[in-house]
Amino acid sequence: MAYTPQYYPGSTSVGINRRKHMSGNLEKLRDIPEADIVAIMGHRAPGADYPSTHPPLKEMGEPDCPIRQMVEPTPGAAAGDRVRYNQFADSVYFAPAIPYWRSYWAAINCRGCDPGTLSGRQIIEARERDLEAYTKKQMDSEMTDVALCSMRGCTVHGHSLRLEENGLQFDMLARTELGADGNVHYVKDQVGIPLDKKINVGKPMSEAEAKKRTTIFRFDGVPLSGTVGARKPDEALEATHHMWTLRSMWGFRPE
Template sequence: MAYTPQFYPGSSSVGINRRKHMSGNVDKLRDIPEADVVAAMGHRAPGADYGSTHPPLKEMGEPDCPIRQIVAPTAGAAAGDRVRYSQFADSYYFSPSVPYWRSYWGAINCKGCDPGTLSGRQIIEARERDIEKYTKTIMDSEMFDPALAGMRGCTVHGHSLRLEENGMMFDMLSRTEMGKDGNVYQVKDQVGIPLDKKASLGKPMSEAEAKKRTTIFRFDGVAVGGKVGARKNDEAIEALHHMWTLRSKWGFRPE
């Protein structure tokens, strides 16, 4: 029987969503044009040539190496692209992907990328044409919501703040705006430089939809320790305790 990775414990909706993110089996909710994603990232103008740090691998004459023979290079690596990034901030108010889960998604499902999780933001670095592909996948899928998550290269402040009146996560640089038609528009790239053309990111999720798709445990959503007065730990806590027990015992090692 073929082995199917379990990825994450727990039978709550949060546990199920976390498993979906890690497995890469996420729902596609929207289709943002590739040119808009590229413009929002701000590393190159849509349609412009890719910058490179080395000649294409085929022209370089690689050394005889068994690993290089086993592992096929990504499109960006084969072409010698520069390494570029996309970085997201995610609201504590039921954003679909809390930072670690986008990192896990990247580390498990994306070849040749370097994900990193910081206190309030999450970055993935990869060769330019690869990161563009990965970013489009993120923004088209349920891992992203135009109101509760945002691509922010700098000044990421906002993830732990209250939402604005219109349900958007606070953004000091106003990179996105809520249109009168109910769609959210990207008006600046991720470092705050205005775009030539607004890009529609689609309608934000309703509160109920965000609570259904979120990967965050919250006392007012799915609480990791169960409801007050009826405590019942999620399987995630038991798995965590199990890991800590093993880790502590391994570390103890009495001779």
């Protein structure tokens, strides 16, 4: 029987969603054109050639190394692309993803990338063409709700603040706006430079939908420790306690 990795414990919807994020088995909710993703990232003009930092690996004459022979380079590494980044801020108001789960997703599912986890934002660095593919996966899938998550290369302030009146995550650079048609539009790239045209990224999730897809334990959603009066901790909490007990008392040695 083929081995199925057991990524995360818990039987609540949050536990199930966390497993989905880690396994990469995510539902695709929208299809944003690649050119639009490239424009929002702002590293190169859509359609332009990829600038490179070194010649393609095949032309470089690599040393005789068993590791290099075993590991196939990613397309970006093979072509010698620059390393670039994307960065997302996810609202604490039931955004589908949170920085740790974006990082787990990237570390498990994306080759040749460097995920960085911060309290309110998450950055992924990779070769440019690889990164564009990863970014498209993130923005197309249920990891992203266009109202509660947005790509913010700088001035990310907003993840722990109250939402705007229209339900969007607060953004002091006003990179996204809610159109009259109910769709969210990017009007600036991730560092706040205005785009040539507005980019439609689709409709936001309803509050109920966001709560269904979230990976955030919250007292007013799925609480990690159960509801008041009926304390029944999620299995995730028990597993974490178990791990910490083992780690504290004997050193963590799963055998």
